[in-house]
Structure formats: structure tokens, C-alpha cells
Amino acid sequence: MVDAYDSFLSLPGRLLLDTCILNLLQDEGGYIFEGELPNGCDEKDVPLDLRALRLIFTVNQRASFQFVVSPITFAELANERDMPRSQRRVSWALDVLDVWLIMLEETGDRVAKGGTVRHRFKLTKELQELEERLMQIADFRCDPLDRLLMLQYKMGNCDAFLTSDRNTIWRHQTRLAKEGIQVLTPSEFWDLLKPYAAIWC
Numbered sequence: 001m002v003d004a005y006d007s008f009l010s011l012p013g014r015l016l017l018d019t020c021i022l023n024l025l026q027d028e029g030g031y032i033f034e035g036e037l038p039n040g041c042d043e044k045d046v047p048l049d050l051r052a053l054r055l056i057f058t059v060n061q062r063a064s065f066q067f068v069v070s071p072i073t074f075a076e077l078a079n080e081r082d083m084p085r086s087q088r089r090v091s092w093a094l095d096v097l098d099v100w101l102i103m104l105e106e107t108g109d110r111v112a113k114g115g116t117v118r119h120r121f122k123l124t125k126e127l128q129e130l131e132e133r134l135m136q137i138a139d140f141r142c143d144p145l146d147r148l149l150m151l152q153y154k155m156g157n158c159d160a161f162l163t164s165d166r167n168t169i170w171r172h173q174t175r176l177a178k179e180g181i182q183v184l185t186p187s188e189f190w191d192l193l194k195p196y197a198a199i200w201c
Helices: 004-009 019-027 028-032 048-063 072-078 084-105 125-134 140-141 144-155 169-177 186-200
Strands: 013-019 066-068 158-160
Touching: 013 019, 013 144, 019 028, 019 048, 028 072, 048 186, 072 144, 125 144, 140 144, 140 169, 144 158, 144 169, 158 169, 158 186
Parallel strands: 013 066, 013 158
Antiparallel strands: none
């Protein structure tokens, strides 16, 4: 049986953010970071994942979890039809991307050596084998962006992938866990974090 100390040590410390989480952080930032309720909403009306993000980022003011993004995210952000909105999101997310690139520099064991972007994202044998296994899952075979996100999770030695989209990557939570990829919704991450939140408050 896992004791409380082991559970605490197993909390994800570095989380790769899905595009939908970045969108929420920007679109609902007033609530997540300042507690300003969306227009016409009572607290009880706020979606569970959005409430969880507020609690997570409140704790993170002291806890300093590492929230990182992948360059792949920008391909998805650029698909936004509302161009001004897309430009705002991309500009905002570039700041978060800087953190990911710093993390990547620290994890040379999973990334081919070299200073160029091309070298950084060259797949090692380990990652090529993972991609082959992911290709056996129909959703990942059809969606190269999601497949690449999982590879970059490994490149960055992440502890969890945070998403609020239960229709894509999250559906394969059990299968991905066998590959050492932990997929969590914000509410699931908060359930893990909640017993220890008082440590940072």
C-alpha cells in the first residue's frame, strides 16, 4: 500500500499543457488567476475543470510546479479562424514555450545532440519505437499532432499531460499509462494535489 509520503513524492512536478488548457488560461484567466466569476455565473455554475485550474494555480503561487508547452501547440493555435484571437493566443503562449525549451535543454538523454531546432526534435531510437506503438492506436494514427505531443512529453521528461478534452488523448489514459505517460484532467490533478495543498498555503 502506498503511504502518504510516497503519494506526495509521486505528485506530477512537470506538466505538459494541452492546447485546450492554454486556451482556458487565456480566455478564463480572470477567473483562474483573480477569482472573477464569468458573467452571469455563480461559483456552483463554474465547470469542474475550470474550478480545478483556479485551485491548482492558487497553490502554484507557492508550489512552483513546472507548466510547459510544446511547439506543436502553436500549429493548433494557428488553426483558430479568428485571426486576432489566434495572434493573441500565440503571442501569450510564446512566453510559456520558452520554459519548455529550457526544460528540453536539460534532458539530453531523450533528445539528439545538437544546437539547431532540427536536431532538438530528431527522434531517438526509444522515441521512434514509441511512435510505432502509438501508430497502432487509431486516434494517434489519424492525428499526427496528438502523436507528436506524446513524443514531446517524453522528450521533456514530463510527469503528466494536462487536458480538459476528454474526447481525444484522455480516452487512451490507461493505454498511455503503460507507456509511462500520465494523462490527467485538471480535476483529476486537483484530486491528487488537494490532500497536500495546505503545505503551500
